[in-house]
Amino acid sequence: MIVAIDTSSAISVAITDREATVALARRSVFAPRGHAEQLSELVRQAMHEAEVSRRDVTALVVGTGPAPFTGLRVGLVTARMLAFAWGVPVWGVCSLDALGAEAGDAVVVGDARRREVYWARYVGGERVEGPVVVSPAHASVREGDRIIGRGAALYPEPFPGAVEADPDPLWLAREALRRRAAGEELGTEPLYLRRPDVHGA
Numbered sequence: 770m771i772v773a774i775d776t777s778s779a780i781s782v783a784i785t786d787r788e789a790t791v792a793l794a795r796r797s798v799f800a801p802r803g804h805a806e807q808l809s810e811l812v813r814q815a816m817h818e819a820e821v822s823r824r825d826v827t828a829l830v831v832g833t834g835p836a837p838f839t840g841l842r843v844g845l846v847t848a849r850m851l852a853f854a855w856g857v858p859v860w861g862v863c864s865l866d867a868l869g870a871e872a873g874d875a876v877v878v879g880d881a882r883r884r885e886v887y888w889a890r891y892v893g894g895e896r897v898e899g900p901v902v903v904s905p906a907h908a909s910v911r912e913g914d915r916i917i918g919r920g921a922a923l924y925p926e927p928f929p930g931a932v933e934a935d936p937d938p939l940w941l942a943r944e945a946l947r948r949r950a951a952g953e954e955l956g957t958e959p960l961y962l963r964r965p966d967v968h969g970a
Contacts, residue, residue: 770825772812772851773938773945775832776844777864778879778919782811783938784819787827789946792939793819799935805843812851823855830945832864832936834960835879835887835900841959849957860945861957863889863900867940868917870894876914878921878928886920887962902962 770793771785781797796811816822831848834841845861852859868877869891879887881902888908889899898909905924910916921931945955 770819770821771828771830771942771945772816772826773830773942774808774812774844774848775864775867775936775938775941776808776840777832777834777836777936779935780807780811780840780844781935781938782808782815783942784815784821785939785942789939789942793821795938797935805847808843808847812847826855826857828852828857828945829855829859830938830942831859831861831957832867832938832941833861833957834864835881835902835962836864836960837882838961841961845957845959859957860949860955862941862944862948862955863896863960864936864941865889865900865918866891866896866944867936867938868934869896870944871937871940872915872917874915876908876910876916876921876928878908878916878918878931880918880920880923881962886918886924900960900962 773783775781779797779799783792784794794815796815829848829852865877881887905927916928916931917934921928922933
């Protein structure tokens with residue numbers, strides 16, 4: 770079984786089978802604060818629902834952002850600690866790639882706060898531009914683009930018709946397995962895209 774975690778937007782957990790074909794259990798809550806207090810409990814609840822013990826877990830997958838500093842750090846540290854304690858590998862995948870892989874052709878936009886967004890373009894589920902952090906007005910959007918992501922929904926004028934969505938940990942797990950099969954290294958270094966400040970924005 771795979772435990773997949775993302776804290777780049779919502780705090781989300783999925784327990785999947787070994788091939789990440791299906792989520793056996795999910796938990797998700799949108800909470801701009803309190804990641805550390807909630808993530809471990811969400812993992813516990815999801816594993817209980819899926820009737821999975823630590824001995825059943827074969828790998829952890831974690832979203833590496835981009836995201837604001839504090840929430841992303843909690844997800845990465847938690848995933849690394851659990852992987853170490855359980856003796857399994859931990860693989861990192863760009864959080865926006867989960868949305869892009871699920872959508873196929875899309876512009877994915879995350880909330881970077883400070884009136885900025887994280888932006889990336891996907892064709893056939895593959896990232897072809899980004900991720901970058903820009904003001905909403907400077908994001909590259911073309912007529913007819915499918916636009917998804919919580920960041921886009923915050924700014925309807927530059928992102929008309931945007932669909933609010935958070936990265937799905939099931940798709941993180943699928944991307945991790947696909948890239949592992951292709952021989953890619955999946956490190957867990959965070960994608961901040963800018964320096965953190967003292968407020969953890």
